[in-house]
Structure formats: structure tokens, C-alpha cells
Amino acid sequence: MTLFDVVFSGNDAAYGLAEGAIDAAIEKYGADKAVSFPDTAYSLPCYYAVTGTKVNTLGDLKNALGVVKTLMTREQRLNDAFMSGVATALCAEFLEVLKYVDNPTPYEAPCAGHLPDAAIRELGVPLVTGDIPGVAVILGAAPTAEEGVELVKSYQAQGILVTLVGGIIDQCVEMGYKTGANVRVIPLGKDVTAVVHAVSVAVRAALIFGNIQAGDAAGLMKYTMERVPAFVNAFAPLDPVIVAAGAGAIALGFPVITNEETFRVPKSLIVQKDISKFNATSLEARDIKIKVTKIDIPVAFASAFEGEIIRRG
């Protein structure tokens, strides 16, 4: 299978899931049932940013799925793979928003799920000033919990905002590693679709800080590529849905670094077998230079710890 075929099949799978879930929800609640993420002015941020259309009801969501389908062209060209990647992210967003129907808190600690606009506004300034030099999206489970946590820790020590999706969350829990928005290590969710909450951050950054007009998909991608220093670390095994989501990330300008043997694309899809080198590989791929001078002290030192609450004992 060509790389693009894998993307297409992952996209088809995500689309199938979204379609099934939306139909089932309409069956259950009716097409007029309201859908939304909490605490955002951007409706379904990814879908809104790409199309300029807000989704209010399940009926709207069904229509939105029709729009997504138009992105799913199947030529063997990167443009088609990119658009299918975007379509996959949108399907993920649909699946995620359905979790919020009749349930204001589908996510429980440590997972955050959808992040409110306020959190993005708060992160925006340090992102612009470079105090947060990058955003890491870690996806899947590392070969061992130790390696996974080491990686998270290494980013945290550099002031990089870390978002976690899937098995790595349990690995942090297992190792008793402290996570949360205050230490800038944010577990999003355990389903792969939760990755869209990281995308949503980048997309809303473009709308809020980049003055990108909703519906200007090309401008959006240019902004994220040039201005949002995010990257993805995806652990093996990669299933087609993850690869398709990865294509979406690459479309936004975010390189994907993986330890799975797969196709390679310079600066975009990089195979790094050695987890201990994920950090250096990722930073170089995204051209992130760390401003913080390394201070030789026994505990990790970075702005990520500014919000940490020191508990007694």
C-alpha cells in the first residue's frame, strides 16, 4: 500500500465511525438536538476554522459530514492526502463533540478533553514570546513507561507544552508523574480522536492571534505552519487512522516523529527508532531553538513549573 492509500483508508475508517455515531445520535436525540463544546466561541473550532460554518445541532453535524466528504478525494497526490488528513481530524472532532451531548463532563481527571478558549488565550502570549518554545503532541504508548515519562520530562524541562493522547497517559499515571495544565503537561484523552483537542488549540490560536478568517483554510495552514511550533510524537504501532491524522498534522506544518518503520518524508515524517532521541529529532525537525539556558540544578527547571503547587510532605 502506498502511504497515501494508508491515509485514505484511515480517513475512510474515521469517516465511517463518525457517520455511524452521528446517525445513531440523531436516532436517539433527533436532528434538532444541540451539540457544542463547552467554553468556546468557535463552535467546533476545527470545522469552523476550515469552513467558516458553525455547527449547532446534530442535523448541522450531519450536513457538516457531507462537507467533509467533499475533502475526501482519492488521487495519488499530496493535496488529496492532506485534505483527507484534515477530513480525518474533522471526523475526530465530530466524534469528540458527540461525547458532550447530554454530558457536560465526559472526561475525567487526569484527562482534559476539550480545552476552553480561556486556556488558549492564556497559552497564547507565552507561545508568541517564545516562553513556550513548542507544543508537543505525544500519541500512543511508549515502548516502556520509563521511556515515555523521560520524554515528557525532557520536553517539560525545555518549557515545551506537552499534550498527551492514548497510552502515554496511563504510563504517566503508572509512574506517578504529575500532569495538568499548571505544569503544562496536559493529558487530553485516551481515544485517538482526542488528538483533535490539540489541533483545536493550534487552530484557535490562528483565529485568535493570527487574525485568520474562519473559512480561509489556506491562510490557516500557512499560519500554523509558520507560527505554531507544534510537532507530533507518535509511538508504534501506527494504525491507519493515526497515519491519516498524522497527514492532517503535516498539512498544518507539524512534523510527525515516530519509532515505527514507515515511509519517510524529510522534515515531515521522520522515523526515529531511539526514543531517547525523540526530543532532539523533533526540535530539529520543527526548527525549535530552546531559549532557556540550561541551569545545572538537581530538579527540572523551566517556566512549565511556574504554576506548580508545592504540597507539603
Place this chain on the structure above:
Amino acid sequence: MGTFKLTTVEEFEAATNRLLETGKKVGADGWQYRVANQTPHCKFGEQGICCRICAMGPCRITPKAPRGICGCDAHGIVARNYLKFTAGGAATHSDHGREICHTLYCTSPDGNYKVKDPEKLIRIAKEWGVETEGKDIYDLAHEMAVLGMGEYGKVFGTQNFLKRAPQHTQEIWEREEIAPRAIDREVSCSLHMAHMGCSSEPKALIRQSLRAGLSDGWGGSMAGTEFSDVLFGTPKPIDTEANLGVMVAENVNIVVHGHDPSLSEMICEYADDPEMIAYAKEMGAKGITVSGVCCTSNEVAMRRGIPMAGNFLQQENVVLTGACEAIVVDVQCIFPALGPLSKCFHTKFITTSPIAQMPDSDFIRFSAENAGENAKLIVKTAIENFKNRKPELVYIPDMKQKATVGYSVEAIVKTLDGVTNSQVDVTGTTKPLIECITSGVIRGAVAMVGCNNPKVRPDTAHIELMKKLIANDIIIVASGCSAQAAARAGLMSKEAKDLCGAGLKRVCELADIPPVLHMGSCVDISRMMILVATLAKDSGLNISQLPVVGCAPEWMSEKAVSIGNYVVATGIDTFLGVDPYVSGSDQVAELLTSGIRDWVEASYTVEKDIEKLGDRMIERIEEKRAAIGI
């Protein structure tokens, strides 16, 4: 989005028409009129079924007369003509290469010619098994020059550069008995075979065509390129401009035209000389502008960023601007029409080579030994001619585009190093390009080469094909007049990335390159051979498996046929937009378009419908991808 816009062929033509008006005023003709006079062409010649290689002829083949007087049939006649055509091209490139070797022989630390890229010289010397340790670089240069010239008449063995090809390719050449021996031998052997009463068997003649072609691509042309780099520096990315608008009305305009950089490099040196610039000012000009036409232009653009005034069918336009003080030529693709044309203006038409002497020209014999004084004399002659300009005839079309050129194989590899990741990749290879291709981000590559030919609306085929290919994520490497068409249109501007598909666009952005890479002059197609050889070695695939094809949509010269033969014989499918005079023999046509595939794993496609030619290239590239499962 920016304000970037390609210059259209319509705009090219409008400028040309305006210049032809000036021509009319002074009684000059142009190729446009001569084409009309020659149309329609003789059908026998067009089909390749006219033979005049002995004095029993000329013979021509018709249904009533299926054989010449000697009994040769259409297939024999067509194949012989094809072989002679090839031999002409191979001789031309090869003599150019020999001149470069001779120039290398004339280098000295304080002479006109120096060794500018000693590392490259040492690298080639090592390849050739020459001891370099502790040797003075000029002694080495002289030794290599003699060896290089020896390649033309070596008694035993085959071309040294063949070793650069992947093992598999070398084995094909051996197996098919097309590994070229001495360069001159292949040319004269071709002429021998094509003599009356020698070969009339199409397979034997086409086989020799491939061998003669290979003696050019992996012999003469490669020597020309490699030793030109040693002498004048290996090209690196450099910014320049293209189209007639690069000529400057207030300056003395010297146009270099032809092929051998030994001349054009020297002219550029002296045009830069403060003494000469002061002299130009004394004569009332603001300065000196050197620009180029055809391949010598490509050479100095690649190495010095000298602007490119135009390609083959623009050569008369340069004079028609009325602002050309001197058009200085050496060899190949120079219209003899320039002599009479120049006489209509103040322009001095300066021929310099005993190989290319023309009526109505000022002959200033140029050789490596007297290069400095003669280059100076030429520049001075041009300067002194400034005052003879007729201001009422001066019109320089205000058209030019930015171009980034200088993509030698070395420069391409260096550019690719820029997208590697030091944590996982090695540098100094073509692997990043292979990764872009195998992942599908880039679908493949097309080598666009060759001339202009009035049989095709000039430059349209080059430009339209390139636009179509880059929109389909196919990267272009270009040389010769094809490269200049691209540069004039704006396709070598980095901004042209916006005309690409998403994949190639992303690559252009990340690697900071234009979508059409200028690899140099016609002899520099040897660079393309080295590039595919490297891609094959780095990927572990055979050359014929790579999703790479060659294309000469507007070709016209014998050199182009020689090039086609070595490209095909290297395993690269080649697409032609002009028929090589073989339609008179179904056997020869069949051989070239399919039969030779059994020998060398590639063949020709001839398609005069340019739109279809593009479709077929894309199809072939996709077929090749499917065959290796990418």
C-alpha cells in the same frame, strides 16, 4: 498571495513582433520569414527516406521505387540517416569536451585559466586511478588534461566515466555491446557504418547510434562538464534574471552566444575589469552588461549569475534590440543569419572559432593560449562600437523574470542536506529526494532539455509541459534552451512554487528551491546522468525503475538526437515532441519506440500533441511507481 505572474508566450511573441518591426525598417529578415519560405518541407527528407551518401544517388523511396540504386530499402536508409544524425551530435559535444580538456592543459597559477575547483579535480583523478598525493595541482591538471584528451582516441578499453554508472547499467552496456570505446572512434565508426555498402540492417545501425550517443553523454559531454567545473568552479545556487529585458540601454551590451565557457568566462572577466568599465564610461556608456544566448549563457549564468537574454530562437531578437554592441560567438547553434542581420545594425558579429566561421562576421581567432588578450580585444571592440548605435532603432522589451540557477549535482546534494535531520539521517546523499519520491510527495522527475524548433510554437511546449508537470507534483530538472524558456517565463523563480501541487510546493518551501532546477547547458545533461546514477545507487533500484523520464519537446539539433540516445541507453524513457525523421520506416520507428527496450530497458515516445505528451509522461511515471509498489 504575492504579485508573482509568469510571463506568457503571448507576451514573448508580442515583444518579438515589435522587434520584427524594427527589423522591417532596416530591411532585416528573421527566421519567421525563412520558415515561411521553406514551408512545406520535402516529404522525403521529413520521413528520412532520402539518401545521398553516394554519387549514384540521390535516391528516394516511393511505392514504385522501394529500393535505392544499391538496393538499400527504406529501413536501411532511415537508420543510416539516423545514425549519421547522432554522430553529428556526438562529434559536436565531444569536440567541445576536448576543447575544455585543452583549456585545462593550458592552466597555470598565473595564467588566464586557473584551477578553481581543485577538490573536484582530485576527486576525478582518484576515480581515474591517478596518484594525487603530494602532487602540485597544476601538474595534476595537466596530467588529467592529457588523460582526458586520451579518452577521445584511446586504443583499448571503454570510457573512464562509465564506472560512475550503477553496476546493472554497466552490465547492460557490456551485454548489448554499446559500452562506448574511444569517443572519436564511435563517431568515425558510425560514419563508416553509414557509408554506402556497409550497414543497412536497422538493428545494427540503431545499436551503434546508442553507442555513439553514450560516447557523448558518458564521454565527451561529461568531460566537458566535469572539467569546466574544475576550471571555472562547480555551480552553486545563484540568483540571476532572464529574458531580453536584462539588456541595459545605457550600457555597452555584449552578448555571448554559443557553447564553450572558455570564451564566455574570459569575456565576463574583462567586462568586469575596472579598466574596461572606465573605458566604457569614456565612450559614453554607463557600464558594461554581458548577457547570454543558448548554452554558453547557461554556463556563465550557472557560475556567475550572468543574466540570460534568451534561447535559440531569440538569438536574432538580441540584435533586433538595436542595443547590442557585439554578439560574440564560438561554436554550435549560431544562425549564419546573424552576419547579414548585424550588418543592418551597428552590431558587431564576432566569430572566434576556426570550427565555426561565417560570412559577414569579424573573425577574432580565440584560443586558450591567447585568451586574455583576445577577450580584452573583443570587449574593447564592443565598447568602441557603442558610439555607432542608432538610438532611433533601440528598443529593449521591458520583460524579465527572476531566476535561481546553479543546481549542479553537488549543489543539489547540498540542498538536500538542508532537509535532513542530524539525529537520523546521513548527509551527502540523494536520500531525502528518494524519500520524497517513495512517499509520493513528489511523484517523479522529468529532465526537460533541448532546443526551440519553429515546428513547435516556440517555448510553448517547454512552458506548458513544465506547468502541467509541476502541478502534478513532478519536479523538473532542466538544461539548455528548455531551461532558458523556463527562466524567461519565471518558472525558475522560487515564487513559482505557488504553481505546484501541494507536494512539490511543500518541497520547494522546505528546501528553498524553485520547482524547476537549472542544471546547466546541453553538455551538462551529463549532470543529469550522474544524478540518476546516484539516485539509483542510493535507492538500490535500477535507473530504469526510477520514476524519471526525459523530454525534448522542441528539439532541433543533431546534438539533441545524440542526447536522446544516451538518455535512453542509460535506461531513461525519453519523450520527443518533434519526429526524428524516422517515420519512413516502420521498422526503425518500432525499434526506437519499443524494440530497444529489450536492450536498454527504455525507449522513445514521439508525440506531437504537446498536451498528450505531458499526459503520457505522467502516465509513465505513475506506471513506474506502481511497478515498484510506491
